[in-house]
Amino acid sequence: MAPTLYDEKPEVGDLIEIFRGSYQHWAVYIGDGFVVHLAPPSEVPGAGANSMMSVFCEKAVVKREELWDVVGTHQWQINNGLDKKYEPRSAHVIAREARSVVGQELPYCVFRGNCEHFATELRYGKAESRQARKAGEYVMAAGVATVVGLGFVALAGALFGGGKKEKDNKQ
Template sequence: MGQDNCKPEPGDLIEIFRPLCQHWALYLGDGYVIHITDEGTSSTWLFTSSVHATRAKVRKQLLERVVGNDKWRVNNKYDRSRTPFPVEEIIRRAELCIGEEVPYNLIASNCEHFVTELRYGVGVSGQVQNAAAGSAAAAVGSIILGVAAVVGMALSESASRR
């Protein structure tokens, strides 16, 4: 069972903890989830091939098969800021996608975007937002350090002229 031992309900978002990132699925009921995976690649290794993927296949599979040996949990974290569709609508929207090939982009259209689009009508990815925030903070930090180094060198040069 999941990390938090919570029994999923139809329409719940399932966060699966992979070695390099999280994989996301949407619980349909009766042990099944819908998720996207690189064609011909198990969902366990989606991240390694997803850097280059531009298309993904929508699959309905047993949760236990998708999870494998990884930890997972129900994580409807966006319910605090977004209103989910009624469960029947979420499931209807999900089932229409099964077997379809959809655009895939690690930054703009990944597995988390896919399932949040089904649940809320808008694709959101906290992983991407967090990575972008971290990159932005690193970039700002680098700029500040760069400016400080230039100012420090200028002050040092000025002091050595005295």
């Protein structure tokens, strides 16, 4: 049995965060030991680095599986961290809507429609992914750093590289 970070039992409608190493997988607890989650083809408990292939997926399937089958050997926790920001919907509504989409193939995008977006939309009626936002901020910062770095290279070239041309033109 995989360890939890806290000694809590999930209740219907709770969001389950599963730590897969470089990312977190999200599911919604629907009772009787089952969760519903959006699973790209590479999302299996033992996938390890292969699960990062979900970055390239365009479709994922909504699955109803036992919590322990989804968790595998990874740590997990109940994470209803957006409860301070959004009002959770009733447990009955969350579970009913989760069950109603099981088996459906949905669009999948790491930045706009991942498993965390799916789970938060079921709980709050709003799709949000804090890990996608953080990844987007990282990508944006890396892009800005690249542009700034290229700007410095261009500036250095203009300041220090032009002298040789002037010297060649004078000869």
